[in-house]
Amino acid sequence: MTNFRAFVTEKIGDKEYTQSIATKTINDLPEGDVLVKVAYSSLNYKDALSALGKPGVTKNYPHTPGIDASGVVVSSKDDNFKEGDEVIVTSYDLGMNTWGGYSEYIQVPAGWVVPMPKGLTVKTAMEVGTAGLTAAMSIYKLTNQVKPEDGDILVTGATGGVGSYAVAMLSKMGYSVVAVSGKEEKIPYLKGIGASNVVSRDQFLEGNQRPLLKPLYAGAIDTVGGDYLATAIKATLPLGVVTCCGNAASFDLPLNVFPFILRGVSLIGIDSQNFPYEERVKVWNNIATSWLPETGDITEEVTLDGLLEKINQIIRGGISGRVLVKVGE
Structure with a gap:
């Protein structure tokens, strides 16, 4: 035995x-x-x-x-x-x-x-893991509608596993990425993995009680929920796309309908646990063929x-x- x-x-x-x-x-x-x-x-x-x-x-x-x-x-x-x-x-x-x-x-x-998939090993697959896969699932949904020329993509919780891979993958795909982080000492890390700009949490959340904010982002990948998700939605350009996959900040969403009915913003939930098998295989193959960033950092x-x-x-x-x-x- x-x-x-x-x-x-x-x-x-x-x-x-x-x-x-x-x-x-x-x-x-x-x-x-x-x-x-x-x-x-x-x-x-x-x-x-x-x-x-x-x-x-x-x-x-x-x-x-x-x-x-x-x-x-x-x-x-x-x-x-x-x-x-x-x-x-x-x-x-x-x-x-x-x-x-x-x-x-x-x-x-x-x-x-x-x-x-060809192009991955047992080691690189787990360097990606569920966190990287969740980021890739978010990118898979977002990039169906938002292209690099449409504008910046926001990533919240950017130093976490999902956020880090979202920043790195989007950057490799040619997107300009704005990362949100409360850790000033991590700015070099975030820029090193591909963020074009890093915004502090306080700066990002400033004035977020307003029903709509200045439209800044063509899309967003939110990993923390709560006020961060609501702020991202309010600051998204017309016809932009926001994906959400986490609730570390809160599972409540303090939001009105204005971003959806006045700007046509789409909110897409990402359930990595039960993501359809056929699409899961497709996303893993996307990671293996062209989305996988350098993982050393x-x-x-x-x-x-x-x-x-x-x-x-x-x-x-x-x-x-x-x-x-x-x-x-």
Whole structure:
């Protein structure tokens, strides 16, 4: 029987949790169509919530988090995959209430598995991960209607994983990107990954109580919600497009209908967890062929043994860009 390592969070009290690297066997895994030997995962805010036992993500413990995984198929009951295939598994219920990617093996439904596109590796795919994929899904929707010549694209929460990839990908595609950040010390980082301008949070939100703001942006990718999303919508040019994918600031939207009925602004929600499979494959192929930016300035790498430190760091808001998790040997 194959023994392997997995990051496990256990509940030991009413609101008390402990984390460890445990030894598991294949028999411990849930039922599934495809058995994958995991090479890499990544760290997302949702992973940290699950790993620390925070409410709203994972219901039952002990649990192995990790909403991302890449690796090699060991065996498959589905004819679309065979032993040795490199694959990506993200989203759906992976790492939420189903055994996740912080494990040297996972076993999942075939419908969760995406073949590795030519141009990506198991490592680069997880440098992108759910954060980069969410950014790419937003870009996929936005760029159907907004072209580089139409004007600046705004990105909120720009130093986070989704925001960083949105800035870098849009810049590579020829768009002029305005990044919003509350971290003045991160201006060189943001300009280094492609932002043409960086606006402070205070400057961005100034006067945002007004029903409409001066139209400045052809489109926007909002990653934080609340006043940031409302302000982005109010400051979008006629017929512009705003996508939203996060609610770290608030899940409320303090907004009137004027931007929609007087300027024809479109608001598109991005649900990366249940994004349609066919479009998901298309977006991964777009990333692999032309959208993937240089990731050196965006990504840092840790092993399972160093993961807990980064989990605590991301909860405190102390991480910019992406954390790649090396899972396998």
